[in-house]
Amino acid sequence: MISEEQVRHVASLARLGLTEDEIREMGGQLDAILDSIEKIRELDLADTPPTANPLNLSNVLRPDESRPELTSEEALAPAPDAVDDLFAVPRID
Amino acid sequence: MEDLLNLTAHGLSERITAGDASVREAAEAANGRVEEVDGDLNSFVTTTPELALERAGRVDGRLPGGGVKPWELVPIVVKDVLSTRGVRTTCGSKILEDFTPLYDASALANFGEEPVMVGKSNMDEFAMGSSTENSAYGPTRNPWDTGRVPGGSSGGSAAAVAAGEGWWALGTDTGGSVRQPAALCGIVGLKPTYGRVSRYGLISFGSSLDCIGPMTRDVKDSALLLQAIAGHDPRDSTSANVEVPDYLANLEDGVEGLRVGVVTELMDERIDAGVREVTSRVATGLEAAGAEVGEVSLPHAYYALEAYYIIAPAEVSSNLARFDGVRYGLRVPADGVHEMYRRTRERGFGAEAKRRIMLGTYALSSGYYDAYYAQAQKVRTKIIEDFRKAYARYDILVSPTSPSVAFEIGAKTDDPLAMYLQDICAVPASLAGVPAISVPGGLSESLPVGVQLMGDHFTEGMLLRAARAAERVADFGFSPRP
Numbered sequence: 001m002i003s004e005e006q007v008r009h010v011a012s013l014a015r016l017g018l019t020e021d022e023i024r025e026m027g028g029q030l031d032a033i034l035d036s037i038e039k040i041r042e043l044d045l046a047d048t049p050p051t052a053n054p055l056n057l058s059n060v061l062r063p064d065e066s067r068p069e070l071t072s073e074e075a076l077a078p079a080p081d082a083v084d085d086l087f088a089v090p091r092i093d
Numbered sequence: 094m095e096d097l098l099n100l101t102a103h104g105l106s107e108r109i110t111a112g113d114a115s116v117r118e119a120a121e122a123a124n125g126r127v128e129e130v131d132g133d134l135n136s137f138v139t140t141t142p143e144l145a146l147e148r149a150g151r152v153d154g155r156l157p158g159g160g161v162k163p164w165e166l167v168p169i170v171v172k173d174v175l176s177t178r179g180v181r182t183t184c185g186s187k188i189l190e191d192f193t194p195l196y197d198a199s200a201l202a203n204f205g206e207e208p209v210m211v212g213k214s215n216m217d218e219f220a221m222g223s224s225t226e227n228s229a230y231g232p233t234r235n236p237w238d239t240g241r242v243p244g245g246s247s248g249g250s251a252a253a254v255a256a257g258e259g260w261w262a263l264g265t266d267t268g269g270s271v272r273q274p275a276a277l278c279g280i281v282g283l284k285p286t287y288g289r290v291s292r293y294g295l296i297s298f299g300s301s302l303d304c305i306g307p308m309t310r311d312v313k314d315s316a317l318l319l320q321a322i323a324g325h326d327p328r329d330s331t332s333a334n335v336e337v338p339d340y341l342a343n344l345e346d347g348v349e350g351l352r353v354g355v356v357t358e359l360m361d362e363r364i365d366a367g368v369r370e371v372t373s374r375v376a377t378g379l380e381a382a383g384a385e386v387g388e389v390s391l392p393h394a395y396y397a398l399e400a401y402y403i404i405a406p407a408e409v410s411s412n413l414a415r416f417d418g419v420r421y422g423l424r425v426p427a428d429g430v431h432e433m434y435r436r437t438r439e440r441g442f443g444a445e446a447k448r449r450i451m452l453g454t455y456a457l458s459s460g461y462y463d464a465y466y467a468q469a470q471k472v473r474t475k476i477i478e479d480f481r482k483a484y485a486r487y488d489i490l491v492s493p494t495s496p497s498v499a500f501e502i503g504a505k506t507d508d509p510l511a512m513y514l515q516d517i518c519a520v521p522a523s524l525a526g527v528p529a530i531s532v533p534g535g536l537s538e539s540l541p542v543g544v545q546l547m548g549d550h551f552t553e554g555m556l557l558r559a560a561r562a563a564e565r566v567a568d569f570g571f572s573p574r575p
Contacts, residue, residue, distance in 0.1 A: 007451070014410060014454040015417070015431065016447060017439025026451055029509060033452060036510055037399040040472050041464060050470030051477060053301055053331065054287045054526025055550070060330040074195055080424035087419050093429030 002027040002034075097122045098573055102167040102260040102314040109156075109166045116156075116166050116209060119260075120149035123168045123211045127258045130575070133239055136253040138173045138183050138230045140212035148207045164321040165205040170253045170262035173213040174220055175201060175305070176294040180210070184296050185218040185228040185246075188416050188423045188441025198294025199329065200263065200305045200322040211259040215249030218443045219413065220270055220298045222246050223515035226506055227445045234502070235278060236574040237540055241499040244274030244515075250308045251278040257573025261318055262308040267299045268401050269495070269519025271306040272531040276494035276543020279533045279569065281560070282308045283315045286550050287526030288333035290319075291326030299408040300331070302401075302523050310571045312532065312561040316340040319553060338554050348382050348562040351555075354389030354487035359518045364496045367537030372493045375534045375544045378566030379491075379559070389487055391479040394521045396472050401520040402513055403456050403469035409446075410453025416441060448509060473524045480525045484549045489559045492518050494531040494543030522547050530560045533569040541569075 007026045011018050018026065076082040081089075097105060097119055108114045124142040131137055145168055155161050171177060174184050176194035183189045201208055217227040225233040225248025233248045235241040236256040243252040247264030251274035254262050264271040266284040275282025283306045290305045297303060307318035320341065325334045355376050360369055380386040418424035418437035425436035442450070456465040483490055495515055505512045522529035527547055534544035544563060548556035 002455075010451055010455050010458065013458060014450050015414075015434040015438060016442070016450055017435035018447065019439070022444075022447065026448070029448060030452060030455065032510060033402065033448075033513075034455075037402055037465070040396050040399045040403070040468055043396065043468075043472065043475070045468065045471040045475070048471040048474050050467055051473040052470060054473075054477065054524070055331075055333060057288070057331060057333075062327050062330075070195055077195070078192055078421035080418060080422070089419055090427060090430050090433050093431055 002030050098126055098257045100260070101310045103317055105260055106163045106166045110163065116149040116152045117146060119166070120145040120168050120209055123259045126256070127211060130256050131258060133234060134236060134252050134256055135231050135233050136214055136249045136256065136258055137212040138185065138215050138249070139181055141180055141210055144180065145209055145211055148209045151207060152209060162205070162321065164317055165209070167260050168209045168211050169204065170211050170214050170250055170259040171201060172247050172250050172262065172264050173216055174265055174296050175263060176296065177201065177210065177213065180213060182213065182296070183230070185216040185230060186441065186443065186446070187229045188437070190423065192422050196294060199291035199326045201294070203324060204321045214247070214253055214262060217246035217248070218446050219296070219409065220246040220265055220267055221409065221445050221449055223269070223273055223512050224505065225249060226502065227443055229443060232502055235499045237279060237499065239575070241501055242277070244277035244495070244499065246270040247308060248274045251275055251280060251282070254278070254280045254308050254310060255574055260310065261314055263322070264306055264308045265295060266304045266306050266523070267302045268405060268523045269516045271308060272519050272529060272543065272545060273495045273515060275308055275531045277499040277541065279541030280308060280310060280571070281312055281315050281530065281532055282306065283319060283530040284522065284528060285319060285323065285553055286333070286528045288331055289528070289551065289553065290322050291324070291329040291332045293326055293328040297412040299405040300412060301408060302405060312557060312564045313341070313344060315530065316344055316557045333551070335551055340554055340557055343554060343558050344561050346558055348379050348384040348559055351384045351489060351559060352487045353379050353384045353386045353489045353491055353559070354483060355386065356394065356490050356492040357388050357390050358392070358394040359492035363517060364493050365498070365537070368493045368497060368542050371535040371537055371542040372491065372544050375563050375566055376491050379562060382562055382566060387487070389483045389490060391476070391483060391521060393472060393475040393479050397476055397521040397524055398513065398517050400469040400472040400476070401516065401524060403465050404473065406449040406453035407456050407466050408453070410450045410457065413446065413450055445509070476521055477525045480527060488548070488555060490547040492545050494518055494545040498537050498540035498542060518545060526550065528553050528556050530556055532560050532563045532567065534563070534567045535569065
């Protein structure tokens with residue numbers, strides 16, 4: 001059983017605000033989903049390597065060359081709060 | 094003049110090339126159709142009628158000079174998860190309600206420098222869902238029966254194509270989001286091989302699974318649109334550096350001598366009888382057309398949905414961390430930065446996005462990582478091995494696309510698990526990264542049924558050829574609805 005306290009802990013790891021109603025419902029919903037996926041644990045896969053990429057690509061590199069990209073003015077255009085050349089945020093607590 | 098809206102995309106392209114219609118006339122026809130039916134369907138989050146006319150005029154102007162690609166002549170619908178320069182892109186979420194991207198997604202840029210776009214289509218928030226009911230902009234309705242869902246997450250794209258609000262659309266498929274809505278709306282939906290189409294500019298959901306794919310009126314349109322968007326892209330390190338063949342060249346060659354395996358695990362009692370019946374009928378038709386048809390087993394398909402519902406939420410919990418109220422999107426002001434993150438994400442995300450963030454964060458958290466995420470990644474290896482064995486014996490695998498026809502709006506919204514079951518036939522191909530296409534196979538309960546064909550990595554040419562044969566067998570036909 002996932003307790004309300006665990007729900008609060010996971011939400012805080014995810015920096016996700018939840019209403020009190022959402023906290024109450026979330027535990028039961030996560031339990032139901034986790035119960036249903038529990039059966040993958042019955043497989044003995046100790047010797048099976050994990051797959052992260054279906055084509056098994058790794059360490060794809062390209063030349064480190066500079067090229068024109070967005071100007072800082074363009075990059076800041078969608079920002080909720082831009083000050084001078086920077087993204088502004090509230091006090092870091 | 095015959096109504097342009099009744100033509101396929103390739104038919105329209107030929108008509109315009111012959112000088113018997115203009116791109117501008119096509120854009121006008123699509124805009125008019127949107128005006129006529131979208132109040133009922135809600136296929137679009139944002140329509141772009143003026144932009145479509147303006148760009149159509151410029152394509153018409155370029156035509157006499159030559160060098161215009163055949164697909165550029167046909168106005169397109171774009172799922173609202175693909176970045177479009179200067180046109181708002183919401184991902185079906187409140188958190189991006191006012192977000193305007195600075196560039197076009199590579200797939201769209203490949204289609205054309207100034208794509209003639211009808212609008213941005215509705216979707217489940219951040220592509221998480223199988224009904225398009227998880228959109229902050231209201232549900233989309235199925236053109237076959239407006240009391241039912243169009244499927245999801247690319248439900249807006251599917252409904253728009255089925256209703257003739259455009260000739261074709263781009264969708265995205267992480268665990269069936271192109272194929273299942275295509276099936277439920279009676280159109281063709283192709284998920285290419287993972288890495289075949291660049292993900293640059295696609296707002297990420299599950300980065301090891303996400304694929305952009307064509308949603309079209311017929312298989313030939315699917316081949317043409319894949320031709321337009323496929324290719325290697327240095328801006329996406331997971332895009333494949335594999336040559337793009339001519340997907341139209343062998344399309345009509347038929348299935349003589351092709352080995353076709355029907356997947357046993359995806360034809361059991363979890364699938365509605367009417368859906369199984371249509372699938373079997375198409376398989377029998379392929380045999381009559383010259384294919385060798387047998388049965389094939391993917392034993393770990395029974396664990397695919399479970400592995401998917403660990404891997405996809407894990408990846409999304411990480412990908413959605415970027416929505417923090419700093420660089421773009423919604424910000425809810427607060428005193429400190431952490432409270433600002435929490436409030437922004439509380440107000441910006443809907444219920445399903447929150448559920449998946451929680452599930453993924455839990456599965457990745459200390460103490461649970463090995464039991465869930467690492468185990469799911471190993472199941473993924475087993476599924477890939479199953480496919481490898483199957484393709485040693487068969488060229489093409491066949492199954493239903495979804496376990497049921499379109500269901501009623503609201504029928505599954507209170508039960509996330511029932512909704513997830515919609516993906517059982519689609520997720521094996523997603524986890525293995527192989528290409529898969531849904532073709533309308535017939536009707537059950539007077540609603541369309543999709544038949545899924547799967548190929549091996551980078552064999553889209555053969556897959557499309559088999560799909561074209563299946564389309565001929567099914568003889569489903571297309572006309573805009575309602």
